[in-house]
Amino acid sequence: MSVVRVARHETRGGIRRWHRKETAAAYFFTLPTLILLATFTLGPAVYAFFLSGVSWNLLNTMHWVGWGTNFKQLLTMPLFWTSVKNSVVFAAIVMPTQTVIALIFAVILNQNLPARGLFRLAFFFPSISSSAVTSLMFMWIFNKLGLLNGLLAWFGINGPDWIGNPRFALSSIMILNIWSTSGYFMVVFLAGLQAIPQSIYEAAMIDGANGLQRILKITVPLLRPSTFFIVVMGMIGTLQMFDQSFIISGGTGGPLNSTTTIALLIYQEIFSYGNVGLGAAATVFLFVIVLVFTILVNRWLGKPIEY
Amino acid sequence: MKKWVALTGSTCIAMSAVAAPMVVAQANAPVNIVVASWSGTNVTNGIINAQLAAFNKSHPGIHAVYKPISGNYETILKTEFVAGDAPDIITLNNGGQAPTFESEGAVVPLNSYIQKSHYSLKDFFPGAINMFVSGKTVYGLPRDQSPLVQYDNPAMFKAAGISGPPRTWAQFQADAKKLTNPKKKVYGYVQTPQEPRWGQFLMQAGGNVMNPAMTKMTLNTPAALKGFTFFINLYRHGIAAQPSTVGATWGGQALGMGHAAMTLEGAWAIPYLQDTYPKTPFKIVTLPRGPKNNESLDFPTAWAITKDSQHPQQAWEVINYLTGSGEARWVEQGGLVTVRKSLINMPYYKHHPIYQNILNQLPKAYPWNFPNGFDQYVNTTLANETLLAVEGKITPKQALQQLQQQGEQILKNGGSN
Numbered sequence: 001m002s003v004v005r006v007a008r009h010e011t012r013g014g015i016r017r018w019h020r021k022e023t024a025a026a027y028f029f030t031l032p033t034l035i036l037l038a039t040f041t042l043g044p045a046v047y048a049f050f051l052s053g054v055s056w057n058l059l060n061t062m063h064w065v066g067w068g069t070n071f072k073q074l075l076t077m078p079l080f081w082t083s084v085k086n087s088v089v090f091a092a093i094v095m096p097t098q099t100v101i102a103l104i105f106a107v108i109l110n111q112n113l114p115a116r117g118l119f120r121l122a123f124f125f126p127s128i129s130s131s132a133v134t135s136l137m138f139m140w141i142f143n144k145l146g147l148l149n150g151l152l153a154w155f156g157i158n159g160p161d162w163i164g165n166p167r168f169a170l171s172s173i174m175i176l177n178i179w180s181t182s183g184y185f186m187v188v189f190l191a192g193l194q195a196i197p198q199s200i201y202e203a204a205m206i207d208g209a210n211g212l213q214r215i216l217k218i219t220v221p222l223l224r225p226s227t228f229f230i231v232v233m234g235m236i237g238t239l240q241m242f243d244q245s246f247i248i249s250g251g252t253g254g255p256l257n258s259t260t261t262i263a264l265l266i267y268q269e270i271f272s273y274g275n276v277g278l279g280a281a282a283t284v285f286l287f288v289i290v291l292v293f294t295i296l297v298n299r300w301l302g303k304p305i306e307y
Numbered sequence: 308m309k310k311w312v313a314l315t316g317s318t319c320i321a322m323s324a325v326a327a328p329m330v331v332a333q334a335n336a337p338v339n340i341v342v343a344s345w346s347g348t349n350v351t352n353g354i355i356n357a358q359l360a361a362f363n364k365s366h367p368g369i370h371a372v373y374k375p376i377s378g379n380y381e382t383i384l385k386t387e388f389v390a391g392d393a394p395d396i397i398t399l400n401n402g403g404q405a406p407t408f409e410s411e412g413a414v415v416p417l418n419s420y421i422q423k424s425h426y427s428l429k430d431f432f433p434g435a436i437n438m439f440v441s442g443k444t445v446y447g448l449p450r451d452q453s454p455l456v457q458y459d460n461p462a463m464f465k466a467a468g469i470s471g472p473p474r475t476w477a478q479f480q481a482d483a484k485k486l487t488n489p490k491k492k493v494y495g496y497v498q499t500p501q502e503p504r505w506g507q508f509l510m511q512a513g514g515n516v517m518n519p520a521m522t523k524m525t526l527n528t529p530a531a532l533k534g535f536t537f538f539i540n541l542y543r544h545g546i547a548a549q550p551s552t553v554g555a556t557w558g559g560q561a562l563g564m565g566h567a568a569m570t571l572e573g574a575w576a577i578p579y580l581q582d583t584y585p586k587t588p589f590k591i592v593t594l595p596r597g598p599k600n601n602e603s604l605d606f607p608t609a610w611a612i613t614k615d616s617q618h619p620q621q622a623w624e625v626i627n628y629l630t631g632s633g634e635a636r637w638v639e640q641g642g643l644v645t646v647r648k649s650l651i652n653m654p655y656y657k658h659h660p661i662y663q664n665i666l667n668q669l670p671k672a673y674p675w676n677f678p679n680g681f682d683q684y685v686n687t688t689l690a691n692e693t694l695l696a697v698e699g700k701i702t703p704k705q706a707l708q709q710l711q712q713q714g715e716q717i718l719k720n721g722g723s724n
């Protein structure tokens with residue numbers, strides 16, 4: 001049987017035909033996924049790009065006004081730049097913090113500590129909880145008469161109205177976000193740590209490297225693939241932060257637009273204020289920002305490890 | 308193998324047996340009418356369900372079902388309109404949402420149905436019906452309403468030695484001062500600094516946010532400034548507080564928690580306070596008088612037929628039933644107030660005297676409304692400028708100037724921003 005098959009493939013045409021057949025089969029098997037991707041991911045993305053050039057409030061008839069008009073209006077809108085500022089500040093603080101915290105916890109929990117499993121579960125737990133639930137929980141913690149201020153009162157500090165005060169509202173959401181995502185990234189780092197060969201540490205110890213040196217010179221560089229994944233995912237996640245702002249501010253982005261992120265503004269413009277074109281333009285803007293940052297991170301961290 | 312064939316065969320036969328009568332039934336099956344509203348309290352939902360069940364019993368040709376929409380009601384409705392699949396009947400809300408749906412043609416005029424059925428609109432409170440009439444076109448028939456009224460904690464009044472509720476602005480201010488005790492986290496007046504909670508102060512001073520036809524901003528009048536300044540100064544003088552200052556999210560909650568001696572809310576706070584804070588006593592009084600009157604804001608809602616309805620005639624019959632004089636009385640059971648003048652003497656109110664002052668406020672209640680295009684203005688602009696004034700970052704005059712200017716801008720752009 002097999003002899004016959006090999007003989008048929010020996011001719012060039014045979015190989016080409018076999019190739020074509022293989023490709024067709026491959027496409028056939030991936031077709032369901034491709035259709036889903038095209039319908040629910042690629043299609044809407046292209047449609048959003050189209051929508052960024054229309055004037056439409058969801059109820060009237062859509063008409064084309066051109067990309068120039070919408071983008072000009074968007075880029076001259078003070079609220080848009082407030083949202084960009086909020087999103088960038090949010091990402092710039094949350095992403096590095098959660099990465100460092102995740103790394104620290106991962107290194108600690110990679111040691112042979114008592115009740116290690118329990119701690120791993122405890123730190124991972126926030127990331128599998130619904131963000132709606134954790135947001136509501138933190139609203140109670142950050143309440144003027146809530147847990148956090150109760151704790152501060154022990155030390156004689158009269159805590160602020162965290163969520164009601166424009167100066168603290170975004171910081172409150174940052175704390176919530178760091179708390180809820182660090183655990184997930186910790187698990188990613190833990191997996192990365194297990195992949196580092198023990199022999200390298202042993203060699204370093206023989207050479208006289210101390211604990212800190214081992215972490216900084218071996219663990220951190222060798223974790224680069226995990227770090228890359230975490231930085232990219234963390235950046236995209238923080239730049240697109242929506243749910244926590246939405247729930248904590250009741251959908252308004254308040255107080256005084258201090259928690260309006262780009263994603264929340266997109267939602268408000270499209271669904272609340274009936275400016276679909278503007279919202280879609282902001283979507284395209286967010287896409288470009290995320291793309292640029294991802295490319296930059298890829299240049300910085302995306303290289304393979306060389307031992 | 309044989310067993311399998313037999314099984315499939317019998318299933319097929321069974322299915323066709325079931326399917327056959329279904330086809331027959333479909334020919335004269337009742338027409339489905341979907342009635343949508345935001346999901347309210349269990350009480351509200353229960354009332355609508357009960358009303359529709361009674362309707363279905365007496366109208367075999369129509370099957371009306373209630374579809375509560377939880378979450379962002381208007382947003383979800385808009386997406387259903389985009390899909391061309393909106394419910395047959397929707398509830399129009401105050402605060403500018405009704406004019407948006409009306410002027411975009413999402414809901415259909417009811418005039419022809421009203422005429423054909425000889426339906427009278429005269430019994431409705433003007434505050435409840437006027438908001439859903441544009442020119443001579445009627446877009447919605449009132450479902451329920453509630454004016455803003457004052458909620459007091461009588462125990463706190465007694466402890467402070469105040470004999471009765473304030474009847475004038477001056478008394479209101481003086482009482483609020485006596486009732487305030489920041490150390491105990493108790494404030495004379497606790498309220499969110501939002502326009503639907505300060506608009507009435509402008510009217511009481513003889514001003515308003517917009518003219519009645521909603522074609523002009525009127526925040527630059529001395530009367531508007533007088534009312535707005537009175538409101539802002541309550542906070543500036545420390546006798547009023549935002550709910551978040553006392554760990555609450557709205558005035559009613561602050562009152563229930565015992566942190567507020569007075570707040571302004573609608574009838575919806577009655578079942579909430581009774582259920583959530585049964586130990587906190589509360590009393591309802593009409594609003595204290597300003598320089599001109601004691602006018603209040605009114606929050607009416609209405610039923611309307613959507614353009615997507617395949618059976619508008621049947622939908623009209625449902626609305627006709629829901630708003631009919633005999634049926635509207637069910638509405639009063641869940642913190643909602645009747646929209647019919649003929650019903651204010653009904654027994655329910657005699658047995659529930661807590662509603663008396665709400666009914667007393669009704670004749671002096673002006674619907675809270677904005678024209679199409681004011682969504683963002685209503686949602687954030689008004690709240691933001693007010694908050695800045697409450698925090699003392701800008702003067703009341705500056706806040707009103709900002710609001711006047713931004714409102715004029717929206718009007719100039721033809722109602723869309």
